[in-house]
Amino acid sequence: MKKSIVLLLIVLLASSFAFAQGTKEDATMANAPMKVGVIYVSSPGDFGYSYMHDQGTKAMEAYFGDKIEVIRMENIPENDSSERVMENLIDEGCKIIFANSYNYMQYMLNVAERYPDVYFEHCSGYLSNDNMSNYFGRMYQMRYLSGMIAGAMSASGKIGYVGAYNTPEVVRGINAFTLGARSVNPNATVTVVWTNTWFDPTLERQSAVALLDQGCDVIAQHQDTTEPAKAALERGKYAIGYNADFRAIIGDDRVLVSPMWNWGNYMIPEVQAALDGTWKSQSYWGGLDDDMIHLSPISPLVPQAMVDKVMAKQDEIKNDTWDVFWGALKDNTGAVRQQAGQKMSDGDMLTMDWFVEGVIGSVK
């Protein structure tokens, strides 16, 4: 009898212990942070592209607090080893993975097909799947606005543009910038120098110097370092930044404005959807309305009347009453590319391979 009571007690104790254990485990499961993987093509220390993505990741961390845990992977090559990196992140328990560069696209799709329970987010590509989205922003709209400022501030009407590669993204940006410059300064020209690299401080600087030597007095850029801007400032000329707020980084008001990214405004709702279980695959091209792109504060050297003009144009874009590639367009050989009254489709913008009137240079 005594023995059976002891046995019963032991069983009760053990089971209650097991139950307690179980409830505790359930509690940690519910409160466990969701793991988020982030893959960068370069180091966030570059003050360029990956830096701005990391600012987005930081905004996301601040927003969700201990609800998420971020695993960052830096300097990941855009080859098949990125697949291994994604698989490692999934092994670590990541529920959603962001990758910030174009050439991860196919590798991400491969992994997405193998892991249907994980959400994948690919920046700047065009492929998607049931569990893989692609996303990017209408940066060309900000290029247009920065072009207006460049056109207004250029005394010579000669503006230089240091471009990385002749991809549709860069070409679209140059065209939008040129249209913006010529909207306030109809005779302005934009001379393009290709560096054929996203990141090379010396080549970027040399390109800017070559443009300055030709009499350009504003230098804009689609590059990852601040060197083109710095070269312009050293000659006492103006610069237009990109990615981050160059005026704040360099500390010179002659950086007139910088078109900037705000990736956090895309990442936060996506992670929220993943937490809520409402995540859906999409092809996303964000704009001003969700503040995925924006202009840095404009330099005090730009006259207030011009700032007002830029802000009025920005409102038109925001209200969808106007966009950059609406209306008649000619290319820089004089051929008509679009009739008055027409609106360019997203598809045509995403494959753009010609320069508008006013650009000196060639895409090929």
Added chain:
Amino acid sequence: MNMVDFITKLLAATLAMGTSLTYATLGEVYTQKTGILNLGMEGIMLMGALAGFTTAFNTGNLFLAMLMAMFVGGLFSLLHAFLCITMRANQVPAGLAITIFGTGLANFLGERLGPASNNFNLTGMNLPSTFSNIAIPGLSNIPIFGALFNVSILTYGLYILIPFSWFFMYRTKHGMVVRAVGESPKTATALGISVSKIRYLYTTLGGVLAGLGGACLSLSFTPSWNQGMTGGKGWIVIALVIFSTWNPGRVVIGTLIFGGITSLQFSLQAAGLKMVIPSQFLGFSPYLITLIALAGMTIINQKKKGSFASPAALGTSFAIDDK
């Protein structure tokens, strides 16, 4: 813009671009002359760029920054010398390891040596002062060649170093010793020369010059620190050594052609002349010219019995008891 003006500015850009390459190429020539191949130049240049930048950033003393870049460059090539001479390691993987280690370490430290206000990152920091161009009155106003007399002190330094190096290598007894070690370490040993000592000395000197070449970028040409800012120049150096046919006097020909074509591709585009030659073609043309030069030299060497040949013992390890 007229043609003279165009060429003057092109020459100025070429000199600015070529200075860093010339120091490093000269360093590699000294190294290879003794028979040691150092493929670690890319890593050593980047470490030099970092050491120079961080010193200048913290002390504001450009001279000290230069010395620091040279010291760090020397230290790294000393490591290469130890691996290749004392340990008798294969020089190719040893050099590659130096490059990978050097680039990695420089990028790692670059995110840690900066001020706390910038999250300890050196990228985005500006130097209190940089090596700017010094114009020699009168001379710098000459059309075209005036560009030679409006350069930074680092470039002026080369005007002395290049002829000196040529004179040293071909007109002094010690220069002959250096060449002997690279041509036939066995003969040199028989003459009572310490092959190891000479090789150690000039491998280290090579690194000192490569470190300075890196500092030319971070203190003068693009005064800033950026990850991987040498952008493959350490590899171009290896090609330029071959281009110079291991003659310090000819180093400048290769670096001028290379720097010139690189600058030309941008000048042509900026002048709106890009349609003539595609930018991709101009981008790879310096490498194409190197290939053509290599082929040409091989042909000449066959006909004229090795007048442009590499040091005979290049890339081989040596010990006194070798048969």
